[in-house]
Amino acid sequence: MNELVKQQWLIPALPLLAAAVQSLLPRKARKLSAGICLVAMGASCLLALRAFIGTLGHHETERAVWNFVWFDYGTTQLQLGFILDPLTAAMAAMVAFVGFWIFVNATGYMSEDENFTRFFCFMSLFAAAMLGLVVANNLLLLFICWELVGLCSYLLIGFWYFKPSAAAAMKKAFITTRIGDIGFFLGLLLLYWQAGTLNLYDNGNGALEQADKLAVVPGWFGASIATTIAVLLFFGAMGKSAQFPLHVWLPDAMEGPTPVSALIHAATMVAAGVFMVGRMFALFAADASGLALNLVMWVGCFTALFSATIAVAQFDIKRMLAYSTCSQLGFMMMALGAGGLAAGQFHLLAHAFFKALLFLGSGCVIIGTHHEQDMRRMGGLKKYMPITFWCYLIGMLALAGVPPFAGFFSKDEVLLATFQRSKLAWGLATFAAFLTAFYMTRQMFMVFAGKWRGHHEPHEVRWNMWLPIAVLSVFAVGLGFFGGKYGHYLGVHEEAHHGKYLVMGLSVAVGAAGILLGWLLYGRRTMAHADEPDPLAAKLGALFTCLNRKWYVDEFYDATLIRATMALGELWRAFDKLVIDGLLHGVAWLAWGVSQVVRWVGDEFVINGGFDAGCESVRLSGREFAKLQDGRIQSYLRVLCLGVVVLLAIWYLK
Amino acid sequence: MSVPLGYYLVLGAVLFAIGLCGALTRRNAIAVLMSIEIMFNAAVLNFVVFWYYLHNGALTGQVFALFAIAVAAAESAVGLALVIAVYRHYKRVDVDEMRSLKG
Numbered sequence: 049m050n051e052l053v054k055q056q057w058l059i060p061a062l063p064l065l066a067a068a069v070q071s072l073l074p075r076k077a078r079k080l081s082a083g084i085c086l087v088a089m090g091a092s093c094l095l096a097l098r099a100f101i102g103t104l105g106h107h108e109t110e111r112a113v114w115n116f117v118w119f120d121y122g123t124t125q126l127q128l129g130f131i132l133d134p135l136t137a138a139m140a141a142m143v144a145f146v147g148f149w150i151f152v153n154a155t156g157y158m159s160e161d162e163n164f165t166r167f168f169c170f171m172s173l174f175a176a177a178m179l180g181l182v183v184a185n186n187l188l189l190l191f192i193c194w195e196l197v198g199l200c201s202y203l204l205i206g207f208w209y210f211k212p213s214a215a216a217a218m219k220k221a222f223i224t225t226r227i228g229d230i231g232f233f234l235g236l237l238l239l240y241w242q243a244g245t246l247n248l249y250d251n252g253n254g255a256l257e258q259a260d261k262l263a264v265v266p267g268w269f270g271a272s273i274a275t276t277i278a279v280l281l282f283f284g285a286m287g288k289s290a291q292f293p294l295h296v297w298l299p300d301a302m303e304g305p306t307p308v309s310a311l312i313h314a315a316t317m318v319a320a321g322v323f324m325v326g327r328m329f330a331l332f333a334a335d336a337s338g339l340a341l342n343l344v345m346w347v348g349c350f351t352a353l354f355s356a357t358i359a360v361a362q363f364d365i366k367r368m369l370a371y372s373t374c375s376q377l378g379f380m381m382m383a384l385g386a387g388g389l390a391a392g393q394f395h396l397l398a399h400a401f402f403k404a405l406l407f408l409g410s411g412c413v414i415i416g417t418h419h420e421q422d423m424r425r426m427g428g429l430k431k432y433m434p435i436t437f438w439c440y441l442i443g444m445l446a447l448a449g450v451p452p453f454a455g456f457f458s459k460d461e462v463l464l465a466t467f468q469r470s471k472l473a474w475g476l477a478t479f480a481a482f483l484t485a486f487y488m489t490r491q492m493f494m495v496f497a498g499k500w501r502g503h504h505e506p507h508e509v510r511w512n513m514w515l516p517i518a519v520l521s522v523f524a525v526g527l528g529f530f531g532g533k534y535g536h537y538l539g540v541h542e543e544a545h546h547g548k549y550l551v552m553g554l555s556v557a558v559g560a561a562g563i564l565l566g567w568l569l570y571g572r573r574t575m576a577h578a579d580e581p582d583p584l585a586a587k588l589g590a591l592f593t594c595l596n597r598k599w600y601v602d603e604f605y606d607a608t609l610i611r612a613t614m615a616l617g618e619l620w621r622a623f624d625k626l627v628i629d630g631l632l633h634g635v636a637w638l639a640w641g642v643s644q645v646v647r648w649v650g651d652e653f654v655i656n657g658g659f660d661a662g663c664e665s666v667r668l669s670g671r672e673f674a675k676l677q678d679g680r681i682q683s684y685l686r687v688l689c690l691g692v693v694v695l696l697a698i699w700y701l702k
Numbered sequence: 703m704s705v706p707l708g709y710y711l712v713l714g715a716v717l718f719a720i721g722l723c724g725a726l727t728r729r730n731a732i733a734v735l736m737s738i739e740i741m742f743n744a745a746v747l748n749f750v751v752f753w754y755y756l757h758n759g760a761l762t763g764q765v766f767a768l769f770a771i772a773v774a775a776a777e778s779a780v781g782l783a784l785v786i787a788v789y790r791h792y793k794r795v796d797v798d799e800m801r802s803l804k805g
Contacts, residue, residue, distance in 0.1 A: 122761050679804030682734075682797060686726055 052102045053112035056130035056183045059095050059140055060193075062088040064176035070169040081165040082155045085172050089151050092179060093144035100141040103134050104537075113185045113249045129247055131185035134538050135393065139323055140182045142397050146315050146404050147175045149516035153408045154307035156513035157415060167207060167305070174200035178316050182323065187236055187246040187255065190324065194232070194288070197317045198225050204312060205304040217300040224297040228287020235280030239331075242273050248327070256330040263334035271339055278332045278340035282325065282347075289321025289377045292351040296601055298374055302366040306411030309366055314373050314407045315400040322380040326393050333387065345385025345466070349473040352378030354599070356483035360490070361584070361595035364421050365410045368491055371598075372447065373403060375480060379462050382477060388465025390535035391458070397534075398458035398527050402446035405520040409440040412513050413495060417506045423491065425578045428500040433508045437496050439517040444492050446524040448485035449559040456556070457528035464551045474551070482558035489566025490584075498574025710751040717744035731788065731795040735781045742774040 066088035070081050111133030118128045151171060158167050177196035184190040206218030240246050242262055243255040250257070259274055267276035285291070290298035301313045312318070325332060325344060332340045355374035362368040376399050383392035414421055416433050430437045446453035449460070459481060467474040500506065508514070569583045585592040594600065717740055724737025746767045753763020789795050 121764060677804065679801030680798055681800070682726055689722065689726065 050112045052099050053114045053130060053132040055095065056099065056114070056132055056136075059092050059099070059144065059183055060176045060180035062092045062095075062176075063172045063179065067169050067172035067176060070165055070172060073165050073169075075162065075165055078164045081168045082151075085168045086148070086151055086155075088172065089144065089148045089175060092175070093141075093148045096137070096140040096144040096179070099132055100137040103132065103137040110539075111249060113247075113251075113254075115185065115247055115250055126188075127186065127245070127247055127250075128189045129185035129250075130183050131249060132183075135323075135326060136182055138393075138397060138534075138537070140179055142400050143175070143178055143182060143316050146400055146520070147178075147311055149519055150307050150311040150315070150404060150408065151175075153310070153411065153513050153516040154305070156510055157307050157411050158305060161305075163207070167204075170200055170203050170207070171307075171311070174204065174312060174317070178320070181320055185248050185254075187239060187248065187328075190327070191232065191236055194284070194320065194324070195229070197312070197320060198222065198229070198288070201225075201301070201312050201317055204308040205301045207304055207308065211303065213300075214303040217297075217303040221297040221301050224294050225287040228283045228285070228294050231280045231283025231287075232285075235277045235284070238273070238280065239277050242277070256328065259330040259334035262331070263336070271337070272335045274331055274334040275337070275340045278328065278335075279343060281328055281331070282340065282344055285321030285325050285381075286347065287321070288324075289318050289381065290351075290374045291321070291347050291378065291381060292354055293601070295351060295355065295374050296605065299367050299370040299598070302364070302370050306366065306407060306414060309370070310404045310407030310411065313370065315404040318373060318377055319380070319396050319400060322377060322384065322392060322396050325381065325384050326389055326396075329384065329389050332384075341385045341387060343385070345382050345469065345473055348378045348381025348383075348385055349466070349476050350378070351375065352382060353476050353480040353483075354378075356480040356487070358595055358598045359487045360483055361582075361588075361592050363423050363582075363596075365413060365423050365426070365491065365495065366407070366421060368423075368487065369403070369406055369410060372484065372487065375484065376403065376447075379459065379477065379480070382473060383462040383465045386466045386469035386473070388461065388468075390538050390540045391461035391465040393538065394531050394534045395458040395462050398446070398454040398524075398531070401520050401527055402443045402453075402455055402524040405439060405443040405517050405524055406447065408513075408517045408520070409436055409443060412436040412509045412517065413440075415509050415513065417502055418504050420502050422578075423494040424575065424580075424582075425502045426495045426500075427498040427502075427575060428496070429506060430496040432500070432506040435508060435514045436517065439514070439521040440496070441492065442521040442524050443517075444488045446528075448488045448563060449481055449555060450485075450563075451556060452525075452528060454524050454526070454528035454531075456559075457531035460552050460555050461531055463555050464548060467547050467551050478554055478558055481555060482562045485559040485562025486566045489563045490570050493566065493570035493574060497571065498576075501575065501578045707751060707755045710747065714744045714747045714751070717741070717747065729796050729798050731785045731797050731800075732782075734797060735778060735785065738781075739774060739778060742770065742777075746770045746774075 063085075066084045069084055073081050111131060113129055113131050115127045115129030118126045120126065151168075154167070154171065158164055161167060174197060177193045177200060181190055181193035181197060184193060202218050202222040205221050206214050208214045209218070236246065239255055242265065243258050245253060245255055247254045248256045262274035262277070263272050265273040267273035269276075271279075287294045298313060298318065302309055304313070332344065352375050355371045355378060359368050359371035359375060362371060376395070380392045380395050380399070383395060412433065413426070413429060413436060416429070416436065417426060420426060442453065446455035449456045451457075463474060463477055463481070466477055569587075582592070588595070597603070721737045721740030721742075721744060724740065725734050728734050728737060749763050749767040749770065753760070753767070757763055785795055788800060792799055
């Protein structure tokens with residue numbers, strides 16, 4: 049492991065190199081660009097897998113770090129570093145592996161786009177930044193990569209920047225996550241101030257190894273400094289992982305190409321917040337009061353339920369998956385907040401596989417139906433796109449938590465961990481799990497069952513699009529069986545769980561109930577026409593509209609925060625205009641008045657007469673000299689340089 | 703570090719000369735701006751090198767270089783904004799065309 053950690057930097061470096069090369073490629077070099085990208089990503093994936101295997105045989109909390117000095121200023125050194133421990137190794141392997149298959153799918157999805165090379169350049173840069181974030185053993189390096197993934201997300205959401213909605217979405221995503229990042233940055237500064245280092249692990253001197261010490265230092269508002277830092281860092285995670293109330297950007301981010309949604313806005317980047325909380329878990333858990341963890345749990349729990357209710361009433365195939373992602377990220381946060389590090393992280397890994405699968409599947413559907421995204425104008429695709437259907441079905445069953453698919457095991461762990469901490473949160477989450485099963489069933493029936501309600505006949509996609517989802521679906525089936533071992537692998541010893549069978553039984557029961565309800569509403573009689581009202585809308589009435597409009601959160605922000613900001617701007621503009629400008633104008637008028645008096649008294653008679661004669665001669669000579677001034681700035685500069693050279697020559701010869 | 707100081711100074715001088723040539727001869731305003739950036743960087747290189755060889759341990763050289771980089775960034779932002787303003791007015795960015803100050 050000590051040897052392997054020295055090669056951790058290669059994992060992000062290879063895609064970074066690929067991005068650099070691709071940025072120089074001409075637009076026509078499509079095959080070359082995709083080739084470079086896939087080779088780099090494949091190599092990184094192999095390295096990550098090798099590192100992962102390297103951590104398998106080891107015991108418990110063993111970890112290897114490799115810190116190096118970035119630069120020193122004065123007597124202080126700024127260090128960066130890489131880490132290899134089970135948390136990182138599993139995450140890096142997942143990111144590189146899922147990323148590779150998404151790249152393969154993207155070669156198909158983007159095949160008709162003229163900016164193919166730009167797309168792959170950004171995707172490689174994203175992969176590099178994300179892998180860098182995962183292998184970082186330093187909060188500063190993590191933050192740099194964190195911002196880089198944010199940048200790539202911005203660039204890729206707005207990849208089709210000529211669409212006004214995409215341009216708006218990219219700005220919304222960037223600004224919303226930036227609000228959270230202010231918290232992250234403050235937390236980072238506070239940590240550096242208190243711990244004196246940003247290295248996470250450093251043979252006993254790392255920031256996380258001092259967590260217990262920080263937990264007894266008093267901070268603000270009666271909490272310890274460790275809690276204060278953890279809460280500030282969590283703001284960053286809330287922005288990145290789209291937790292309420294900063295969740296609004298994620299659904300809009302679906303304006304980007306679908307492989308982007310799969311890679312960035314479902315499988316990896318949005319999970320970065322969860323990963324970061326997991327990485328900094330020692331800090332969150334250090335304080336005995338559990339304040340930070342409670343915050344994480346309740347924000348997660350609320351987001352899980354809140355987004356699930358919205359997902360129920362969406363018609364856009366990708367937007368629905370986006371709300372589902374918000375909801376699942378809420379589950380992960382909730383598990384972490386409940387103290388279930390292994391449960392939260394395992395749900396992250398399992399979710400990444402089946403959510404990437406679902407998103408890529410929706411990408412196949414979109415391509416197969418000639419860029420249709422409204423589920424009301426789909427239907428009957430089972431007949432036209434059988435491979436996509438079967439893979440999508442696996443993803444759906446995994447997300448709905450049907451045994452023995454991966455989502456069942458991971459969600460079960462999450463619910464079990466929450467059950468230990470708070471029965472109320474567990475109850476709400478179980479209801480969210482019911483909604484999950486319901487909305488996924490609704491989507492399956494709307495998209496794949498019944499008869500085709502669109503215009504042009506759909507077709508199955510090419511092999512480079514369905515192969516990735518087929519590979520991912522293998523993991524969506526098989527990964528769950530490792531769920532039990534994951535906690536041991538991470539070296540986390542959770543206390544004996546009680547209520548295991550109650551939680552498991554209820555989770556299966558609500559999953560089944562959700563699917564049954566979905567079948568009753570959407571499966572028994574499928575939609576015949578695209579204009580037909582949704583059966584759920586008839587049952588829920590105004591509530592359905594409210595859900596469809598996402599609880600009016602965007603409208604609320606528009607009416608309060610955005611309008612308040614604008615009003616404040618107007619206020620300052622008025623202040624500027626009235627007070628400051630008024631003051632300046634007053635001074636100017638005063639000076640003008642004084643000068644008028646002076647002019648009439650002395651100037652006109654005494655000075656002007658004498659000067660006029662002098663001026664005449666100056667003007668004459670000026671006319672001659674003006675010919676030198678030809679208005680070309682460069683000719684002046686040349687004279688200037690010539691002068692400098694002459695002066696230097698005189699000085700040198702003297 | 704076995705590279706002698708003189709090598710860096712020669713590199714700095716060459717960079718400066720290249721930048722100067724560009725600034726004096728290029729007619730495209732953007733190219734002129736780029737040339738000025740090269741001259742900036744030559745100066746920054748000198749700061750860093752002199753700091754490293756003569757005053758290593760003090761903060762001054764590094765901090766000054768960082769300041770110079772920040773100022774250069776601000777300068778190029780302002781410069782580009784000016785070029786855009788000029789372009790909107792004249793529909794071209796040829797410095798020879800900008801002669802409203804001709805006497």
